[in-house]
Amino acid sequence: MEALIPSSALVRDIELSEREYMYDRMTAIQNRIGNPEGIEIVQFGSALCLYSKTMPWGTFNTVKGITSHDLEYIQPIINFYQERQRKIQFEVVPSIVDAGFLKMLSDHGFYQTGVHTSTVMEPRIFDEQLPEHxxxxxxxxxxxxxxxxxxxxxxxxxxxxxxxxxxxxxxxxxxxxxxxxxxxxxxxxxxxxxxxxxxxxxxxxxxxxxxxxxxxxxxxxxxxxxxxxxxxxxxRLVVGQCSFLSQSHRNMERVGMKIGYIRTTWTNDEGV
Structure with missing residues (x-):
């Protein structure tokens, strides 16, 4: 099987997959009777903004899918999270943002605080058996x-x-x-x-x-x-997410997954 060649189209596929599974997960939780986790899902241009009142972790309070065409929405997004007293987290994917976008984030007081790895491969059947136990x-x-x-x-x-x-x-x-x-x-x-x-x-x-x-x-x-x-x-594709050089990352490489891209996380000192 030939290795996947990095491309803008492949990046879009990976990013779409990550965005869709979080959207579906958050929608399902939001639809629980009474919305007990206080889920809100808002779209600003291409940017998907996720928020949970009871789950403060970054996974559930993050901005996905934002592009360089969404500069006009940066301040409304900031306002959305500030009104909810939640720390703002932008997930920045390479090839869909440019230097002007990054400069605007910096001008608003944001800086890079983390990196996250997205891996990818074409699915396959492994010719292996599990140990008996x-x-x-x-x-x-x-x-x-x-x-x-x-x-x-x-x-x-x-x-x-x-x-x-x-x-x-x-x-x-x-x-x-x-x-x-x-x-x-x-x-x-x-x-x-x-x-x-x-x-x-x-x-x-x-x-x-x-x-x-x-x-x-x-x-x-x-x-x-x-x-x-x-x-x-x-x-046609399998996508995984992991911390860079974590045990999960190494295991993904061992089974044949390769880095699709490394996205960065941008936050500021405001919020909780």
């Missing part, structure tokens, strides 16, 4: 508390987050495109992973492993399982 199954509806326990403990969140994490993910189970997987070691739940597919592109949206089960390849096994699922569902 490891198996991977799709999640059942009654397993979301277990999913949430692994999600929280695998990412360092406290156990009092288990109930809301379970509720915010269970609403995705029957939405088109979403699939959840759990890996077991000697029949004990040990790791989880999620994917979202749309427009023939699969996004590997989340994965976590309990600390006691790390170092035995579960993350790689779950990557391969989702990549194969994408192949069986006629996807």
């Amino acid at each position: 490891i198996c991977i199954h799709e999640l059942n509806e009654d397993q979301f508390e277990t999913y949430a326990m692994i999600h929280c403990r695998g990412t360092g969140l406290p156990d009092d987050g288990i109930a809301p994490v379970a509720a915010n993910n269970k609403v995705l189970l029957h939405r088109p495109g979403w699939k959840f997987f759990m890996a077991y070691v000697h029949d004990e739940p040990a790791a989880v992973a999620v994917m979202y597919s749309n427009h023939a592109i699969a996004s590997l949206t989340f994965a976590a492993t309990l600390p006691a089960f790390r170092g035995i390849g579960l993350h790689q096994f779950l990557l391969k399982r989702r990549i194969e699922e994408a192949k069986r569902n006629d996807c």
Whole structure:
């Protein structure tokens, strides 16, 4: 299989995939009775602005898809988050912004505070078998508390987050495109992973492993399982997100994924 060649079209595909899965996730949470997480989703030009009143993390309070054609919307976007007393975070993707855009962010007091890696590959089937003591199954509806326990403990969140994490993910189970997987070691739940597919592109949206089960390849096994699922569902691309040079990044490279782009995060000193 030939390697994907970097191009503006490939960047657009990757960025669209990331934007669509977060839009669908936030919409599903917003549609819970009473909107308990206080979700708001607003579009300014090409920019998708996500906000959650109860979830202060950057993932749920960020600006996606902004381009150099959206200069007129920078101040309205700033106003949107300031009115909600939330720290503003712009996700800046290379090739869809120019120097003038970056200068305007700087003029408004923003500066680069982080980098994030987006990886990509064409889906394939791996000619490998899981070790006998490891198996991977799709999640059942009654397993979301277990999913949430692994999600929280695998990412360092406290156990009092288990109930809301379970509720915010269970609403995705029957939405088109979403699939959840759990890996077991000697029949004990040990790791989880999620994917979202749309427009023939699969996004590997989340994965976590309990600390006691790390170092035995579960993350790689779950990557391969989702990549194969994408192949069986006629996807043409698989996209992943990870911190640069993290263990997740190294595992993605090991299974054949390559860097599509490295986007930067821009914030300022205002907000909470």
